[in-house]
Amino acid sequence: MAKKIKTLRFDTDWQYDPAPESASAAKINAQYDLFIDGRWQKPQSGKYFETINPANEKTLSRVAGSNEKDVDRAVRSARQAYEKVWKKMAPAERGKYIFRIARMMQEKARELAVIETLEGGKPIRESRDFDVPTAAQHFFYYAGWADKLDYAFPNKKVAPLGVAAQIIPWNFPLLMAAWKIAPALATGNTVVLKPAETTSLTALKLAEIIQEADLPHGVVNIITGAGKTGVAMVNHPDVNKIAFTGSTEVGKIIQHSIAGTNKRSTLELGGKAANIVFEDAAIDQAVEGVVNGVYFNQGHVCCAGSRLYLQESIAKEFIQKLKDRVATLIVGDPMDKNTDIGAINSKNQLDTILKYIQIGKKEGSAIYQPACSLPKKGFWCPPTLFTDVAQSNRIVQEEIFGPVLAILTFRTDNEVIEKANNTPYGLSAGVWTDKGSRIFNMTRRLRAGVVWANTFNKFDAASPFGGYKESGFGREGGLHGLTPYLEII
Ligand code: NAD
Ligand code: MN
Numbered sequence: 130m131a132k133k134i135k136t137l138r139f140d141t142d143w144q145y146d147p148a149p150e151s152a153s154a155a156k157i158n159a160q161y162d163l164f165i166d167g168r169w170q171k172p173q174s175g176k177y178f179e180t181i182n183p184a185n186e187k188t189l190s191r192v193a194g195s196n197e198k199d200v201d202r203a204v205r206s207a208r209q210a211y212e213k214v215w216k217k218m219a220p221a222e223r224g225k226y227i228f229r230i231a232r233m234m235q236e237k238a239r240e241l242a243v244i245e246t247l248e249g250g251k252p253i254r255e256s257r258d259f260d261v262p263t264a265a266q267h268f269f270y271y272a273g274w275a276d277k278l279d280y281a282f283p284n285k286k287v288a289p290l291g292v293a294a295q296i297i298p299w300n301f302p303l304l305m306a307a308w309k310i311a312p313a314l315a316t317g318n319t320v321v322l323k324p325a326e327t328t329s330l331t332a333l334k335l336a337e338i339i340q341e342a343d344l345p346h347g348v349v350n351i352i353t354g355a356g357k358t359g360v361a362m363v364n365h366p367d368v369n370k371i372a373f374t375g376s377t378e379v380g381k382i383i384q385h386s387i388a389g390t391n392k393r394s395t396l397e398l399g400g401k402a403a404n405i406v407f408e409d410a411a412i413d414q415a416v417e418g419v420v421n422g423v424y425f426n427q428g429h430v431c432c433a434g435s436r437l438y439l440q441e442s443i444a445k446e447f448i449q450k451l452k453d454r455v456a457t458l459i460v461g462d463p464m465d466k467n468t469d470i471g472a473i474n475s476k477n478q479l480d481t482i483l484k485y486i487q488i489g490k491k492e493g494s495a496i497y498q499p500a501c502s503l504p505k506k507g508f509w510c511p512p513t514l515f516t517d518v519a520q521s522n523r524i525v526q527e528e529i530f531g532p533v534l535a536i537l538t539f540r541t542d543n544e545v546i547e548k549a550n551n552t553p554y555g556l557s558a559g560v561w562t563d564k565g566s567r568i569f570n571m572t573r574r575l576r577a578g579v580v581w582a583n584t585f586n587k588f589d590a591a592s593p594f595g596g597y598k599e600s601g602f603g604r605e606g607g608l609h610g611l612t613p614y615l616e617i618i
Contacts, residue, residue, distance in 0.1 A: 145459070148466040150253045155243040157330060160191045163199060163353065164336035166206040167346025173198040178355075180329055183250040184463050184472040184507040192329045195354040200321070200361040203350040207292040207319040208367055210347030216289055216317050218345075224275030227314050229342045231268030234261070234307075237338065241331055245303055246463045248330045250472030250508070251426050253464050263588055264307035267606075270590035271311035274611060278316065281608055288616045289317030290393060291369035294362040297332075298375045299325035299474050300429035300530075306332050308605050309372050310349060316614040318370065319348050323362060325375075326355040327475045360386075368392060370614065374431075377528075377553075377599045395603025395613045397431065397595060399528040400556030402577065403549035404434035404585060405539075408442045410561035414583070416450045419534070422559060422585040424458060424512050427473055428482075428532040431600070432557035434585055436525055437536045438545050444538045448516060455512045456499040470532055473508040482510050482531030489515045489524040489535070526552055542570060550576045555597030559585045578604075 324332035422434025463471030593609035
């Protein structure tokens with residue numbers, strides 16, 4: 130048995146000195162128009178809406194709302210650029226533009242990270258060390274493919290599809306924009322992209338970069354707005370391909386809308402990943418992996434390890450170590466370099482998370498939340514874990530999209546595979562064990578697009594990502610990520 134160690138409490142025993150990043154590293158305009166046909170255009174809707182900092186509820190900027198006319202203008206601009214310029218351009222030339230965007234993102238990395246954190250609520254450490262570099266990596270990676278498509282698909286002929294409508298969520302705003310735009314451009318398509326309504330600013334900064342990079346006008350159009358704008362994009366008759374990341378609910382609506390049309394689609398939807406820890410695993414590393422898996426980015430991660438399955442023999446010890454570790458997590462100002470858990474992205478999302486925490490309690494599970502003093506303004510949720518949980522409980526079956534972990538136990542490999550696969554989702558999973566053969570057995574039988582072994586939430590531009598079942602279909606990233614943007618004959 131592990132010796133019980135006294136846990137130092139961040140809020141009572143000791144504290145780090147604040148180490149804030151400076152908001153002045155970012156230039157944010159008071160108001161943004163739409164980026165269509167290479168220039169900033171006033172919305173025909175005439176409407177603008179506010180975007181706020183979820184850590185203090187202060188207004189950051191106002192962005193344009195797009196109606197059907199605005200969407201139509203953006204799609205026409207993308208069509209024109211496709212027919213007249215982009216599809217005719219030599220692939221190596223297209224690659225040069227994409228490389229240029231990647232380099233410019235690196236040059237502006239600090240500003241992009243600061244804006245991502247101010248508007249999204251995620252810790253600056255994450256936007257600085259993960260979101261922005263990984264977004265740039267995607268552009269570098271796909272720039273490299275632009276003139277090598279014949280090698281990617283030997284003995285086949287490939288052609289672009291045309292205009293791609295791309296709709297992205299608020300949890301990784303810049304990274305999702307990169308996941309969508311980079312492969313579309315490398316394969317010769319043009320783009321209309323819409324960020325989520327609570328996180329428009331880094332996409333608009335990317336529009337500035339694209340303008341500075343002198344990309345031919347209309348190849349990338351970035352328009353802002355909420356769900357209705359997305360509906361108009363999906364239903365526009367001159368769109369060839371829809372790339373969507375977001376909720377399963379909206380994914381289903383999109384599938385209904387495009388049934389019977391020639392529009393291609395990839396949908397990257399929700400998840401409810403199982404993190405499975407066997408008794409032979411390196412326990413302390415697994416504790417870190419579980420913490421990273423579900424509390425990273427406030428749990429606003431479709432592949433978050435929100436279900437933890439512990440082999441019975443280690444459950445008690447593991448849960449104690451996990452609680453001790455969770456008690457040291459620092460919740461607070463996302464701009465502080467010490468912060469582990471930042472602000473919940475919106476009031477709406479916070480309400481959803483709090484609703485699920487109530488459901489967990491009502492279902493009879495035992496809740497653990499470390500004591501931490503949360504700021505008065507803004508949207509916050511302490512790291513939360515539930516024990517005494519049953520497989521059929523809603524907090525096990527449904528996506529919460531917050532820093533909430535449900536802990537269950539198991540005895541055998543077969544039992545845990547059955548339980549892990551028993552949700553409507555199938556995006557990702559994690560396996561912690563010292564046994565190589567067990568890793569192979571598990572990865573083969575887990576119905577999840579990504580299975581991490583002795584690690585979690587690792588991403589690389591060269592690695593495909595995507596789901597099974599209600600987590601959607603199609604793959605983004607890697608060689609696989611080229612396919613959904615091409616006609617392959
Ligand atoms: P959402 O699916 O409503 O929004 C995602 C994007 O789709 C946004 O840009 C939004 O404006 C747009 N959109 C909304 N309705 C649309 C429609 N009918 N047609 C076309 N586009 C539309 O997600 P949300 O409401 O912001 O979040 C709700 C839940 O979605 C979360 O709690 C979480 O479970 C899930 N989610 C998943 C991911 C992911 O990465 N898979 C990301 C964000 C949210
Ligand atoms: Mn929604």
